Amino acid sequence: MHHFAYRDGALFAEDVDLREIAEKVGTPVYVYSSATIERHYRLYEQAMASITPGRKPHVFYAMKANSNLGVLKTLAALGAGADTVSEGEIRKALAAGFPPERIVFSGVGKSEGELAFAVEAGIYQVNIESESELDLLSRVGERLGRRQEAVFRVNPDIGAGGHAKITTGSSANKFGVSFEDVHRLYARAANMAGVRIMGLAVHIGSQIRETGAFEAAYAKMRDLVLALREEGHRVDRLDLGGGLGIPYEVPRDFDHGPGLIEAYAGMVGKLTAGLDVELGFEPGRLIVGNAGILLTRVLHLNPRPTKQFLVVDAAMNDLMRPAMYEAYHEIWPVAEPAPGTAAVAYDVVGPICESGDTFTTGRELPQQKPGDLIAFMTAGAYGASMSSTYNQRLLVAEVLVKGDQFAVTRPRQSYEELIGTDRSPPWLS
Ligand SMILES: Cc1ncc(COP(=O)(O)O)c(C=O)c1O
Numbered sequence: 557m558h559h560f561a562y563r564d565g566a567l568f569a570e571d572v573d574l575r576e577i578a579e580k581v582g583t584p585v586y587v588y589s590s591a592t593i594e595r596h597y598r599l600y601e602q603a604m605a606s607i608t609p610g611r612k613p614h615v616f617y618a619m620k621a622n623s624n625l626g627v628l629k630t631l632a633a634l635g636a637g638a639d640t641v642s643e644g645e646i647r648k649a650l651a652a653g654f655p656p657e658r659i660v661f662s663g664v665g666k667s668e669g670e671l672a673f674a675v676e677a678g679i680y681q682v683n684i685e686s687e688s689e690l691d692l693l694s695r696v697g698e699r700l701g702r703r704q705e706a707v708f709r710v711n712p713d714i715g716a717g718g719h720a721k722i723t724t725g726s727s728a729n730k731f732g733v734s735f736e737d738v739h740r741l742y743a744r745a746a747n748m749a750g751v752r753i754m755g756l757a758v759h760i761g762s763q764i765r766e767t768g769a770f771e772a773a774y775a776k777m778r779d780l781v782l783a784l785r786e787e788g789h790r791v792d793r794l795d796l797g798g799g800l801g802i803p804y805e806v807p808r809d810f811d812h813g814p815g816l817i818e819a820y821a822g823m824v825g826k827l828t829a830g831l832d833v834e835l836g837f838e839p840g841r842l843i844v845g846n847a848g849i850l851l852t853r854v855l856h857l858n859p860r861p862t863k864q865f866l867v868v869d870a871a872m873n874d875l876m877r878p879a880m881y882e883a884y885h886e887i888w889p890v891a892e893p894a895p896g897t898a899a900v901a902y903d904v905v906g907p908i909c910e911s912g913d914t915f916t917t918g919r920e921l922p923q924q925k926p927g928d929l930i931a932f933m934t935a936g937a938y939g940a941s942m943s944s945t946y947n948q949r950l951l952v953a954e955v956l957v958k959g960d961q962f963a964v965t966r967p968r969q970s971y972e973e974l975i976g977t978d979r980s981p982p983w984l985s
């Protein structure tokens with residue numbers, strides 16, 4: 557379920573009229589619903605708890621999906637952990653109140669400095685993705701007098717996902733250590749003073765809407781756990797990653813019930829039954845995707861003989877997904893269209909100087925005029941977190957709604973911040 561709905565002729569986020577947000581904060585602006593975030597987190601956590609009786613499942617929210625401080629604090633307060641991929645993310649997770657013992661650190665290119673920061677912070681787990689990283693982490697741990705708990709992220713050679721660019725589990729992808737290597741690395745790590753291997757991790761891709769590929773990958777992981785134990789290794793943890801997808805085509809009365817989540821949980825429960833491992837999960841998109849929209853204002857209409865361009869004040873730097881993955885986002889007008897309103901097919905574009913700055917082509921919308929507000933739906937995941945200042949556009953603002961309250965949790969960047977932090981080289985000043 558999400559909490560964006562029409563009321564009194566306008567689109568609301570929970571009990572807040574989006575027109576009020578546009579007026580007070582300006583556009584473009586991301587708007588997030590606390591209620592949706594909470595609902596999706598709880599649905600997920602409860603489903604995973606049902607397959608780990610007597611043990612609280614570790615749900616590490618993949619904060620790359622949305623790292624807004626208000627969103628992070630909402631999830632930290634619900635008891636979530638954080639899946640991080642950089643020192644910046646670890647720092648922000650700590651600032652948002654995630655305790656270090658609920659933080660995991662993934663990623664193929666962790667630097668020595670980042671690993672040292674993570675070890676010193678006392679995080680729960682490093683997900684090691686290569687032999688080179690294993691050596692580096694152990695050196696760092698030894699230098700700091702710590703034995704960092706870690707798992708090997710294994711590449712199961714089973715990829716899946718909504719788009720080739722977001723598949724991670726195929727052996728052609730850069731992620732993880734190979735199945736063949738993990739035995740040797742486990743044996744090597746046993747003699748390392750700076751690292752303690754606790755188990756395995758896997759993550760096969762993103763926006764996956766059926767359980768088949770997960771099942772194939774997890775079955776391989778189960779066999780690997782058993783084989784490693786036969787070799788005498790300790791495998792206490794199994795981190796199954798994220799990747800469960802969400803509907804982007806959202807009917808007005810959409811209720812994102814437990815369906816896919818429960819099917820996934822049931823499959824995981826069956827595959828891991830009797831394995832006696834602590835399960836971990838890293839959902840991102842599923843928690844926040846349907847909890848956010850990008851609110852934008854129509855700037856211009858540009859009719860051509862064969863099409864109509866609708867130029868809005870958001871651009872690909874604010875929401876990169878359509879340009880990068882040909883991703884589909886529903887567009888809802890903020891003013892509720894009267895029944896029978898004529899529809900016009902629009903190419904919805906932003907102000908950036910690239911033809912790729914196109915959100916959609918030939919999309920039927922009620923007739924628009926400059927000043928009208930529209931919302932890109934399902935923009936809570938990989939929206940603001942992938943935004944940039946391309947074309948020297950100010951980083952987009954973000955607002956969190958809770959009931960009838962809203963707060964600007966990231967103000968639009970100022971021109972002083974955008975330009976004033978640059979430095980002139982001495983020979984030009
Ligand atoms: C290691 C890892 N964990 C978790 C995620 C979260 O994925 P999603 O947002 O699809 O749940 C990602 C991104 O795909 C990832 O790379």
Ligand SMILES: N[C@@H](CCCC[NH3+])C(=O)O
Nearest residue numbers: 620722762763877937938
């Ligand atoms: N950024 C991608 C997903 C990548 C997931 C990160 N591993 C998207 O918007 O769909």
